[in-house]
Amino acid sequence: MRESTRLITAGRRREWVKGKGGSVVNPPVWRASTILFDSVAGLENASSHPDDQLYYGRRGTPTQWALVDALTELHPGAESTVLYPSGVAALSMALLSALEPGDELLMVDSCYEPTRVFCDTVLKAQGINVTYYDPLVGQEIEHLFTPKTRAIFLESPGSLTFEVQDIPGICEVAHRHSITTILDNTWATPLFFSAIERGIDLVVMACTKYITGHSDTMMGSVTAVPGHFDKLKRISGLFGQYVGPDDANSALKGLRTLKVRLKEHEKNALKVAKWLSEQPEVAWVLHPAMSSCPGHEFWNRDFKGSSGLFSFVLEGGNNQDRTVFIDSLEHFGIGFSWGGYESLALPVDPQPIRTAASWQAAGPVVRLHIGLEDPDDLIADLAFGLKRFRASRDQSGF
């Protein structure tokens, strides 16, 4: 089955949609805490196979199972998927399932900031040593291995700065040393990067972004290969991880249109990024599909597309001039998160959070999410903003 077809059919098992006489298209929303059994024998039978039948609300119902099935089907080679109430819950549980006290983790320096905070607080308190590495280290990462290195966490492209990592290269040396590989694949989704086929053991996604796709649902997922799934599932259950059926239904609806949305985000973002790269007020465009982006050659080799999120560096100016730019935009919302149908602009400051390699730029940084609006309207908006930025910058003496 080809990918577009799989996106439409995944998770729609007959037993989950069939009613008396006919069947519905979408798996129904089953809301449940208590599950009732006809007899004690029925309850005891369910207790011995709690994972593939109704048992207790926290173990899910066909609504969540349909989403689990669908996400797993999009990752050829995976055993299964666990759902979480947010992307941060997903990446935390992936890390906790891969590491024990005394182990060492190699964490990419360009990771999502809450990932770093989790490492520096919870993992540290567990006696897990965290070493940050340069996102562009490639196979040289082998020199950072110690006898205690148990896992490598990758995020590609990097949050805020968009460095693309040599994922297959890193996975190859990791597996030679029996080190677990975990990737935050939120930006590309399985449609634009086949993480498991490239050697990743645990694939994390903030489904809050493109999977649900409408800026109204928080969710995370981890999809794991055989050998890693059982521990992930067990520890997630112990921590009581669960998503509600309405959110699962929202994610399933988003998933059906993921491909058409991503292709449009890609086309619009490329048009805006190319235009920005030609503006004198812009010093540097950090878009993985453009040669100006560090690690672009790995994007070119490994990815099937680019999504709607990228950053750019303003030419000179200070944070106040950047504020003038962002505040003058009409079509860009100002806010966290991304992956919905609408455009967003966010001031970001990568410099102070890096520890493995310093990050420098000629001016303040803006992160854009390009939505499904007409890109020419977005460009006109950005042109006006850049004019305001230039006036502010030149007045303040740059």
Ligand SMILES: *Cc1c(COP(=O)(O)O)cnc(C)c1O
């Ligand atoms: C947003 C995001 C997360 C966290 O997802 P939440 O659902 O907001 O907790 C993790 N990784 C990346 C790359 C993200 O952009």
